[in-house]
Amino acid sequence: MPERCGAAVRAAAVSDLDAMMFLDSLVSANPWSRQSLARYCEPAPADSHCAFVCEVSLSFSGFLIYSRLLDEANIDNVAVSPHYQGRGFGRALLLTALDNMCAIGLKRCMLEVRESNVAARALYENNGFVIDGVRPQYYKTQQGREDALLMSRRL
Numbered sequence: 002m003p004e005r006c007g008a009a010v011r012a013a014a015v016s017d018l019d020a021m022m023f024l025d026s027l028v029s030a031n032p033w034s035r036q037s038l039a040r041y042c043e044p045a046p047a048d049s050h051c052a053f054v055c056e057v058s059l060s061f062s063g064f065l066i067y068s069r070l071l072d073e074a075n076i077d078n079v080a081v082s083p084h085y086q087g088r089g090f091g092r093a094l095l096l097t098a099l100d101n102m103c104a105i106g107l108k109r110c111m112l113e114v115r116e117s118n119v120a121a122r123a124l125y126e127n128n129g130f131v132i133d134g135v136r137p138q139y140y141k142t143q144q145g146r147e148d149a150l151l152m153s154r155r156l
């Protein structure tokens with residue numbers, strides 16, 4: 002189990018689902034359903050769905066989920082508990098997931114992020130992701146809609 006920034010990052014289990022759902026509901030305006038998150042925590046054929054969780058002194062502090070298609074990965078969600086944000090745990094989760102993708106032979110990692118999400122964009126940009134497209138007006142906001150930035154990096 003790799004340890005980064007004092008946080009232990011490990012593969013998620015079905016028993017982590019409640020904590021993942023609770024955290025997602027704290028940081029997202031559109032939290033994922035149990036069924037959608039469960040796919041990432043259950044053993045998946047050909048590693049099609051993967052999830053990692055981050056703990057500090059056994060306290061659940063974050064998670065990252067990604068899906069795989071052929072030799073590409075897509076980061077589908079990452080969340081760090083508000084209490085633990087800004088302490089390097091998002092980076093620890095991302096680096097562990099990228100290591101895992103490399104270890105299973107994936108070649109590219111992609112993701113989508115709200116244009117206004119400064120923290121997430123910094124996390125990705127500081128770890129090798131570049132913007133290679135825009136989905137105009139993709140996300141709902143309280144005021145209307147905003148663009149999704151499409152980002153990727155080689156593994």
Ligand SMILES: CC(C)(COP(=O)(O)OP(=O)(O)OC[C@H]1O[C@@H](n2cnc3c(N)ncnc32)[C@H](O)[C@@H]1OP(=O)(O)O)[C@@H](O)C(=O)NCCC(=O)NCCS
Nearest residue numbers: 028079080081086087088089090091092120121123124127
């Ligand atoms: C995005 C998120 C996962 C980042 O996790 P985190 O643990 O706070 O991030 P870290 O402390 O690991 O910081 C990672 C990098 O981003 C930068 N960063 C983090 N928050 C930032 C902010 N608010 N403004 C600018 N930069 C920021 C850090 O400086 C750090 O850069 P470094 O690696 O060069 O030091 C977290 O803010 C979160 O859960 N947000 C809500 C959910 C969300 O938006 N998920 C992303 C969906 S695409």
